Amino acid sequence: MKDFHGYDLEGLWADIKVDVSHLSDYGRMAFVGEKKWQEWAAKVTDFFTSSEVKFFDLKEKEEAKKWIGQ
Structure with missing residues (x-):
């Protein structure tokens, strides 16, 4: 999520619909970003998911990749 500035309402709704229908399909999910939000x-x-979700700072991108692969 580098330089991610947000969604417009239509984009957010489309993303939520896809995510909700596939949340149980994911194993681990790593969020890599630079903002507190x-x-x-x-x-x-x-x-909202049975998947394991973890946040990593941009500096930890490689660690995030390793974590997902475990």
Whole structure:
């Protein structure tokens, strides 16, 4: 989520519909970003899915890749 500035309402709704229909299809999900709200988004996603969700700072991108591969 580097340089991510947000959604418009239509884009957010489209993304939510896809995510909700596939949440159980994912194993681990790593959110890699640079903003506090992105970390909160990872926590919210973790609450709504049985998948394991974790936030990583941009500097931890390689660690995130390793974590997903475990």
